Amino acid sequence: MGKLQQFLTGLAACFGAILMGSLNVWPSYTLELYTDNTTTLLTAPMSEFESSLVGSLPSLGAMLGTGITGVIIDFFGRKRGAMLLILPIILCWIIIEFSSSSIPILIARFMGGVGGGANLVYAPIYISEMAEPSIRGSLASGTVSLYCLGALLSYLSGWFLSYGMIIWVNLSLCIAALVLLSIVVESPMFLLRQKNEQEALKALAHYRTGSTGSKSVLEELSLMKQQLLPPVELVSVNADAEANEEATEKEKLNTDEVVVVVPPKSSSLKLLLCACGGCVRTGANRRAAFTSNASCRAFLVVGTALTLQVMMGMIAVQVYAGTLFKQAAPDLSAHFCSALFALVLLAGGTVTGIVADKAGRRVLVISSSALVALCMGALGFLMQSGVAPAWVSAVVILVYCFCFNFGAGSVPYVLLAEVFTSEVQGIASMILVEWVWLLNFVLIAVFPFMKSLMGVHGAFYVFACVAVANTILSYINIPETKGLSNKQIQEVLHPKVDKQNSIDASLSVCQKAVFQEP
Known part of the structure; x- marks a missing residue:
């Protein structure tokens, strides 16, 4: 069951890539609807400059999302932070659904990029903190695979579905992402950073085949704790060291008293x-x-x-x-x-x-x-x-x-x-x-x-x-x-x-x- 839980969490962490893949390729079959002189979707057709922004603004939004992701997932946690970063994408599609002018759509595209770009940051972090080495590579590669899956689903939607139905399909994918994230367990490493050792132990046991009292789980938790502790040096010193600097250096290395120093x-x-x-x-x-x-x-x-x-x-x-x-x-x-x-x-x-x-x-x-x-x-x-x-x-x-x-x-x-x-x-x-x-x-x-x-x-x-x-x-x-x-x-x-x-x-x-x- 441990690896199954890891795969489920890996899927939840990478699911945002599906949303970004769909968001990025959506203009390929939608722009012609926006620029058509007879368009009924907008009050006025988009200009060439506006249509170019429809495609490029998610990349700019992604740069902003990438910059703020670390702060969000460190404050709210990997699980809740990822859920918060899905919300801009949901808001993006809602704005597009109810907008009939260019400016709100352009703002929505930028907002969608903020949430979509964040996935490339939080997914590798989440996976690295809960996955076993034996399957870590497969889970981490899920970001690229699911991005391509999102693009494929979007192309197929553009082929067979109407404009309005495509938006609701994307909203449904966002809801699915939230549901997946809501049922997974927080990263054990993050819980340790919050000094919540008991919850970290439960989370680690959840992701491994073993109980909270099993030797393998306790040993791995000990290794995680060591990663978070600063290095410790043992240094010999002399309490009476008041001579010149050269003599003091020699005495420090040859006396018997040992001091533990944590930088x-x-x-x-x-x-x-x-x-x-x-x-x-x-x-x-x-x-x-x-x-x-x-x-x-x-x-x-x-x-x-x-x-x-x-x-x-x-x-x-x-x-x-x-x-x-x-x-x-x-x-x-x-x-x-x-x-x-x-x-x-x-x-x-x-x-x-x-x-x-x-x-x-x-x-x-x-x-x-x-x-x-x-x-x-x-x-x-x-x-x-x-x-x-x-x-x-x-x-x-x-x-x-x-x-x-x-x-x-x-x-x-x-x-x-x-x-x-x-x-x-x-x-x-x-x-x-x-x-x-x-x-x-x-x-x-x-x-x-x-x-x-x-x-x-x-x-x-x-x-x-x-x-x-x-x-x-x-x-x-x-x-x-x-x-x-x-x-x-x-x-x-x-x-x-x-x-x-x-x-x-x-x-x-x-x-x-x-x-x-x-």
């Missing part, structure tokens, strides 16, 4: 910035000497993977896919092609969920990036030379989408859920997801200029080069985290440093704390 706890942002800024090594911030450099490497590894993932061109290919499908298969309806596109993306994400905890993270992202490089190179060549029928290019696009999503498109979000310690998980996720939204915005803005300067085929060659770079860097940088606990992952990520320097730095910090040196 003051730093904020998550300070811990992350200090580790990545190098002050752990240099001593610029002595309190940060108690923080592992694993957080720095984790941040750089996941940040690099997410950056290259965006720059491999999925957003740009989605923009160009509609035109290409029309050229390749003019006899097929646009609704069918869009649904097929989303179905292939869903298939790729589903493969990750099935094999991520069997094949491992590295092999998926490396093989996926290599295949993407081949697809992008082939697509650029086909469009430049025209040696093959147009439908071949359409097939290559579908193959590219599958290859991208089964590894390079989803594994970085798995890593986001498992490589950080609990102290920096929230702030690191927030910063990295904000970076992803910004990169998507930049790529969409730059892509038209790429097409005009080098042609579409030239842009695809650039994406192929990025995929090659991702293949190489993933082989070098990404560690294998399959089946490892958070503690084991930190040991894998921790750089090899000079042991004596590390000991000296720790002793120096403790001595400062004990003697209150200026």
Whole structure:
């Protein structure tokens, strides 16, 4: 029953991705209703500028949602915080249902993005705090898979349902998300942070096969408590140390009295910035000497993977896919092609969920990036030379989408859920997801200029080069985290440093704390 409960909570945590997927693709079949001169949905047709905002405002809202998510889920909890972040999406669809002018609809789209974008932050955090290592990868990949499922459901709704029915379907999905979140149990790690150890023990037993008195559950709870406690140093001191500084240093290291020093706890942002800024090594911030450099490497590894993932061109290919499908298969309806596109993306994400905890993270992202490089190179060549029928290019696009999503498109979000310690998980996720939204915005803005300067085929060659770079860097940088606990992952990520320097730095910090040196 323990794993079943974990899967249920993973589904509830990731369900917001369905809402965001549906929200994002909704304009693809709705804008023509808004811009039509004979529209009956609005009092006046939307202008070209307003229609462009309908598509782009959710991304801007997502940037805001990403920034506030950490504060909300730290204050209200993972469960109630996630429920609160569904409310802007509900309000979005209600406003759209009862609006007949452009401005309220644009405001509603922005609000929907706030709730939808927050999912990429709270889902990995929630999953990392309650899932076992053996299924953590599958659960964390659910965000990408369910986003694609939301897009597919939206395309199918646009194909078969009326404007009003589509809105009510989306409202029904929001209610389903709230119901799922209402029946799951709070994160044990969050309850520990609230100093509610008994409830944390019950929650952990709920997510594991065992009772509150079982040895395995108690041991895991003990490990969680250790993650939340600051490191402790034992330092020898002499009560009569009043000699000069050099003599005092020697006496501190050779006397018999032992003092336990617990350093003051730093904020998550300070811990992350200090580790990545190098002050752990240099001593610029002595309190940060108690923080592992694993957080720095984790941040750089996941940040690099997410950056290259965006720059491999999925957003740009989605923009160009509609035109290409029309050229390749003019006899097929646009609704069918869009649904097929989303179905292939869903298939790729589903493969990750099935094999991520069997094949491992590295092999998926490396093989996926290599295949993407081949697809992008082939697509650029086909469009430049025209040696093959147009439908071949359409097939290559579908193959590219599958290859991208089964590894390079989803594994970085798995890593986001498992490589950080609990102290920096929230702030690191927030910063990295904000970076992803910004990169998507930049790529969409730059892509038209790429097409005009080098042609579409030239842009695809650039994406192929990025995929090659991702293949190489993933082989070098990404560690294998399959089946490892958070503690084991930190040991894998921790750089090899000079042991004596590390000991000296720790002793120096403790001595400062004990003697209150200026």
